[in-house]
Amino acid sequence: MTAKTKLLSARQTVEATPMPRALQLLTILTLVGFCFTLVLGLFVAGTDIQQGEIQRIFYIHMPSFFGAFSAFGLTVVGGILYLWRKSEGWDRVALAGVEVGLAFALINLATGAIWARPIWNTWWTWDPRLTSAAIMALTYAAYLMLRAGIEDETRKRTFMSVYGIFAFTSVLVTLFIIRVVPETIHPVIVGASPQNAQGSFEATSGVVMALVPSMLLWLTLMPITLIWHRSRIERRLEAVNRLKMRILTE
Amino acid sequence: MMRSLLRLVSLISILIFASVVLAEDDQDTMPYIQSSAFNAPLLEGWENQSGDDFVQFHDAEAHATIRSALVEIGEPVAAAGSDLRRTFGIELGEPIYQDKVNLADGTWNVLVYEPDAVASASVMARRAGSQSVVISFVESDPEARILMLTIAQSGDARADAGTEIDLALSLLTSNNATDLVETTALSLPSGEWTGVVGDGFFAMGMVFGNDSYLALGEGDTENLPNLADAYNRTVLGFFVTPDNSAYLALALTASFAILALLILSFFWRSRNIQKDLELIESLNQTDN
Numbered sequence: 001m002t003a004k005t006k007l008l009s010a011r012q013t014v015e016a017t018p019m020p021r022a023l024q025l026l027t028i029l030t031l032v033g034f035c036f037t038l039v040l041g042l043f044v045a046g047t048d049i050q051q052g053e054i055q056r057i058f059y060i061h062m063p064s065f066f067g068a069f070s071a072f073g074l075t076v077v078g079g080i081l082y083l084w085r086k087s088e089g090w091d092r093v094a095l096a097g098v099e100v101g102l103a104f105a106l107i108n109l110a111t112g113a114i115w116a117r118p119i120w121n122t123w124w125t126w127d128p129r130l131t132s133a134a135i136m137a138l139t140y141a142a143y144l145m146l147r148a149g150i151e152d153e154t155r156k157r158t159f160m161s162v163y164g165i166f167a168f169t170s171v172l173v174t175l176f177i178i179r180v181v182p183e184t185i186h187p188v189i190v191g192a193s194p195q196n197a198q199g200s201f202e203a204t205s206g207v208v209m210a211l212v213p214s215m216l217l218w219l220t221l222m223p224i225t226l227i228w229h230r231s232r233i234e235r236r237l238e239a240v241n242r243l244k245m246r247i248l249t250e
Numbered sequence: 251m252m253r254s255l256l257r258l259v260s261l262i263s264i265l266i267f268a269s270v271v272l273a274e275d276d277q278d279t280m281p282y283i284q285s286s287a288f289n290a291p292l293l294e295g296w297e298n299q300s301g302d303d304f305v306q307f308h309d310a311e312a313h314a315t316i317r318s319a320l321v322e323i324g325e326p327v328a329a330a331g332s333d334l335r336r337t338f339g340i341e342l343g344e345p346i347y348q349d350k351v352n353l354a355d356g357t358w359n360v361l362v363y364e365p366d367a368v369a370s371a372s373v374m375a376r377r378a379g380s381q382s383v384v385i386s387f388v389e390s391d392p393e394a395r396i397l398m399l400t401i402a403q404s405g406d407a408r409a410d411a412g413t414e415i416d417l418a419l420s421l422l423t424s425n426n427a428t429d430l431v432e433t434t435a436l437s438l439p440s441g442e443w444t445g446v447v448g449d450g451f452f453a454m455g456m457v458f459g460n461d462s463y464l465a466l467g468e469g470d471t472e473n474l475p476n477l478a479d480a481y482n483r484t485v486l487g488f489f490v491t492p493d494n495s496a497y498l499a500l501a502l503t504a505s506f507a508i509l510a511l512l513i514l515s516f517f518w519r520s521r522n523i524q525k526d527l528e529l530i531e532s533l534n535q536t537d538n
Contacts, residue, residue, distance in 0.1 A: 049282060049289050053495040060505050103512040107505045114501040118494040220262045226512070233519050240526050247530060 023228050030217070030225040037063075037214040045210035048201055054118050055201060059210050061111040062189065063218035064104045065133075069171055071101030071223040072140065076168045079161035088238070089231070091157040094164050096230035098143050100223055105137040120185065120198055128177045129186035136170040143167060282487070287320045288383065291487035293480050306337075307480070312473040313391040316484050321382045326359045326375035329382030334373070338388055340365045347422055351402045351461055355489065360400050362422065372398035374485055385488060387481045393470040397422055398481050401462050410444050411455025411462035418464050419453060438479040440486065445475070454478050458486060 019027075041059030048055035078094030081087065112130070113123045124130065143163055150156035178184045187200035189207075201207070282289045283298070283305045292298075293316065296307035304319040317337065321329035331342050347362035361373040369390040376383050387398045399422075401414040436443040436454065440463075446453045452471035456463045463485070465478030 047491070049284060049491045050489065051494075052492040053498045054492075054501070056498055057501040060501070064505070100512065103508050107508050110504040110508065111501045114497050114504065118492060118497050216262060216265055229516055233516055233523070236523050237519065240523050240530075243530060244526070247534070 017232075019232075023225070023232075026221065026225045026228065030221045033213070033217045033221055037210070037217050040210040040213060046204075046206045051119060051201060054115055057111045057115050058189075058201075058207075059214045061108060061115060062211070063214040064107040064111065065174075066215055067218035067223050068101040068104035068108060068136075069175065070219050071097045071104060071227060072164075072168055072171050073097075074223065074227055075101065075164040079164040082157060082161045088157070089235075091161065092231040092234040092238075093227060094161060095147065095234060096227040097223070098140050098164065099230055100226040102137060102140045102144070104218070104223070105133070105140065109133055109137060125185070127186055128181045128184050129174065132170070132174040132177050136174045139167045139170045284491075285318075285320075288318065288488065288490045290318045291483050293483070296480065309473075309477070309480075312389065312477055314387065314389040314396070314473070314477055316385075316387050316481055318383070318385045318484060318488055320378065321384055322380075323382055324377060324380050326377055326382040326384070327361065330359070330361060330373045330375040330384045330386065333384045334363075334371055334386060334388065338371075340369060340371070340388075342371060347397075347399060349399075349401065351400050353400075353461065354459070358400070362397050362399055368392050370395060370397055372481070374400065378490065383488070383490070385485055387477070389477070391470070391473075394473070395468040396471070396474060396477060397466045398478065399464050399466075400485065401464065403457070403460050403462055409457060411457050411464060412444065412446075414462035414464055415444070415446055415453045415455045418466055419451070422466060423451060423468060436475055438475060440479045440483045443475070443478070456482065 037059065041056050045056065045059065047053060075094045075097035078090045078092075078097060081090040082094060112133070116125070117123050143160065146163065147156060147160050150159060178186055178188055185198045187198070189201075189211075281292055283292050283300055285300065285305050286303050288305075290305040293307040296309050296316070299306040299308050299315075304317060306315060306317040306319075308315045315338070317333075319333050319337075321333045323329035323332055327348075334340055334342055342363040342365050345361045345363050347360070349360045351358050351360055356376045356378075358374045358376045361371075361375065363371040363373070365371065369388065372387040374385045387396075389396050397418075399418060401417065403414065432447040434445040434447065436445050441456045441458060443454050443456045446455075450468060452467045452474050454465040454467075454474060463478075463482045465474055465481070467474040
């Protein structure tokens with residue numbers, strides 16, 4: 001095989017393959033669902049008479065956390081399956097899960113801080129829930145930095161799979177900390193809020209109507225669609241890097 | 251595999267759109283009346299005379315009206331006078347009691363007027379930007395004299411309003427503490443009250459925070475607990491829905507910006523891959 005033939009063959013891998021129909025469908029459904037849930041939260045759900053308009057951010061704030069939960073959960077699945085089957089595809093899913101999950105976690109932190117300013121009269125407080133959420137985001141930011149710092153591909157994939165599995169404990173801690181540590185001011189919507197919670201509101205039928213579709217969207221369609229797109233890019237990126245290496249070594 | 255995924259996606263999509271329909275449409279009973287600018291508790295058993303920009307309840311039997319309004323006058327005392335003149339057609343004159351109390355939502359002027367031999371008006375008013383909030387209790391029962399007022403407790407907060415009841419009685423009635431004959435406890439929706447029955451009068455007091463909420467009655471005071479409870483539920487339950495839509499806009503902007511960055515990074519990376527590929531191709535052609 002000549003160098004030119006090799007290049008042509010490699011190029012076929014790098015060239016963007018047509019988007020699978022399932023991904024096209026997912027992308028359209030995610031976009032429609034995103035607009036639909038946005039309309040529900042911003043225009044259909046009633047205004048909270050005590051908190052005012054800012055309460056509407058709850059329809060993004062809470063679902064974005066569960067979106068991060070779902071994406072980081074896929075990182076765990078990808079990591080386990082990579083360690084088991086040594087398939088690079090699962091490592092790509094794990095990496096994409098971290099990137100998408102981190103974006104969702106940042107949305108969760110940003111919206112929470114902005115909500116807290118008018119309701120708690122502060123942008124940030126070192127409350128157990130807030131602190132654990134910040135640690136969670138930093139843990140996954142560290143994943144990306146560590147990954148970029150390891151040269152050997154196999155070692156990188158193995159190490160990051162293990163890291164991704166253990167990092168999920170930070171997600172579980174963030175999820176359950178307000179059920180375990182009562183000294184929190186963070187409100188709980190499902191179940192009784194902690195005694196010191198500030199900014200609680202009742203889960204009325206109007207709130208549920210806007211929240212449930214948004215939760216389903218952020219928990220399923222959004223992370224799956226974005227992770228799929230990101231994995232495809234990573235596959236092409238790996239192929240072009242291989243091509244570069246091949247040319248450099250020839 | 252693909253078929254199962256499509257089935258799952260279809261199910262999730264159906265659930266997303268169906269959950270709106272499935273959500274129960276039982277509107278919870280709102281214990282508040284929302285006017286265009288504020289919220290006030292709904293007083294059951296009272297005739298609701300509220301309009302778009304005011305909340306007003308009337309009890310015909312007790313000849314009493316409780317009103318909350320936002321008045322386009324920045325000076326609270328002047329706003330109270332204007333609102334009562336416009337609504338009830340009464341010229342208030344000089345108040346027989348005037349003081350200020352600091353509550354959680356601002357400094358309120360406490361005013362009591364007796365414009366004529368029959369009517370009395372107990373008012374709380376505070377500034378709200380360039381406007382004023384006025385909560386008033388107006389009664390015109392020829393058989394009774396009923397006054398409502400809030401007094402800040404002096405020194406350490408106490409569990410009962412006895413001191414403030416004595417003070418109010420000495421300031422506003424001809425009675426004083428030595429006339430007291432009986433003290434009772436009253437449990438009302440607004441809180442735990444202490445009732446003081448004397449010769450020809452009935453006074454009630456409730457402590458909330460560092461303030462004492464009082465109701466003084468002379469003559470026929472049968473309705474006093476009901477009136478005191480209704481007025482003070484209005485005073486304590488009144489609140490303005492905060493206008494924080496700028497924070498909502500900021501939070502939405504932050505959310506969209508983060509999502510946009512993520513999606514744009516996908517495009518940038520795809521474009522960079524394409525550029526790399528073109529560069530490799532051009533290098534390869536140069537080599538050949």
